[in-house]
Amino acid sequence: xxxNAFDQESKPTVAWLWQVVTGVGLVVLLCLxxxxxxxxxxxxxxxxxxxxxxxxxxxxxxxxxxxxxxxxAHALLGVRAIFxxxxxxxxxxxxxxxxxxxxxxxxxxxxxxxxWFVIR
Amino acid sequence: MSTLNYSKTKQAARxxxxxxxxxxxxxxxxxxxxxxxxxxxxxxHLGVLSMLIRGQSAWDxxxxxxxxxxxxxxxxxxxxxILIHGLNGLRLAxxxxxxxxxxxxxxxxxxxxxxxxxxxxxxxKIFQV
Numbered sequence: 001x002x003x004n005a006f007d008q009e010s011k012p013t014v015a016w017l018w019q020v021v022t023g024v025g026l027v028v029l030l031c032l033x034x035x036x037x038x039x040x041x042x043x044x045x046x047x048x049x050x051x052x053x054x055x056x057x058x059x060x061x062x063x064x065x066x067x068x069x070x071x072x073a074h075a076l077l078g079v080r081a082i083f084x085x086x087x088x089x090x091x092x093x094x095x096x097x098x099x100x101x102x103x104x105x106x107x108x109x110x111x112x113x114x115x116w117f118v119i120r
Numbered sequence: 121m122s123t124l125n126y127s128k129t130k131q132a133a134r135x136x137x138x139x140x141x142x143x144x145x146x147x148x149x150x151x152x153x154x155x156x157x158x159x160x161x162x163x164x165h166l167g168v169l170s171m172l173i174r175g176q177s178a179w180d181x182x183x184x185x186x187x188x189x190x191x192x193x194x195x196x197x198x199x200x201x202i203l204i205h206g207l208n209g210l211r212l213a214x215x216x217x218x219x220x221x222x223x224x225x226x227x228x229x230x231x232x233x234x235x236x237x238x239x240x241x242x243x244x245k246i247f248q249v
Contacts, residue, residue, distance in 0.1 A: 020213045027206055034202075038195070039245060045183045048176040075159045082152065110166060117173045 015077055022074040029067040036060070055119050068111040076100045076107075147208055147228045154205040161198060189247075196243045203235035 036054070038044050046054060055061055080100055088096065171178040185191065211227050214220050220227055 016216065020216065023206075023209050023213060027210065030202065030206070034199075043183075043187060044192075044246065045186055047183055048172070048179040051172060051179070071162060075155075075162050078155045079159060082156070107163075107166065111169075114166075114169050114172055 015080065019074060019077045019081070022070045022077070025066070025070040026074055029063060029070055032063060033067050052118055055115060061115065061119065064115065065112070069108055072104050072107045072111075076104045143225050143228060147211070150204055151208045151212065154201040154208075157201050158205055161201075192246050195246055196239070199242055199246075200235075200239050203239055204232070207231040207235045 037046060041050065055064065080096060083096055084093065168182065171182050208228065208231065211224065211231055214227070215224050
């Protein structure tokens with residue numbers, strides 16, 4: 001007997017709602033990121049000088065930071081959801097959530113450092 | 121204990137096995153497979169961006185390499201993953217919030233067709249570069 005996944009998906013939890021919020025944000029921010037960096041840019045990719053000029057625009061910088069935060073949060077919430085399917089105990093779930101939060105902070109921190117090196 | 125762990129793992133991996141499953145399970149599995157792929161890509165992408173720290177020559181050499189047909193083909197595969205995950209994710213968000221719950225299968229098919237059209241147009245644009 002086959003399982004109807006359309007009936008099983010997406011039980012609304014706080015984490016799920018955050019995934020929706022960051023996902024909707026990503027639809028907009030990712031479109032902007034791809035179009036600006038790969039479709040508008042000459043040759044499909046910006047050379048070093050063009051990346052520096054691009055990121056020195058304060059509006060672009062804010063949008064790219066928002067993109068970095070949204071994509072990291074969305075990705076790690078997704079990883080958490082997959083691990084939760086393993087039926088983890090409360091303690092392991094807490095450790096997992098804490099670990100993923102730190103990975104998220106480090107990821108965003110790393111991205112900010114890269115941006116800082118580019119625009120300084 | 122090992123039996124319990126095995127059964128939990130087996131149960132957790134059930135979504136991966138789409139044999140004899142309906143469209144809903146295909147949608148669910150596709151979303152997860154593309155999601156895992158995109159997480160791997162995200163960290164590869166962030167790793168590649170470290171070349172910006174190494175300076176102009178490192179970045180510009182990478183850009184020259186990334187404009188080769190092999191890398192452009194990888195871009196098309198990446199875009200396919202983004203479109204499948206993004207459009208299917210929008211369907212999940214709509215239906216999870218209680219909208220269009222009865223039309224999920226139709227919505228999935230329509231969004232995948234839209235995704236295929238966007239991918240085709242984008243692939244043509246990518247290889248025009």
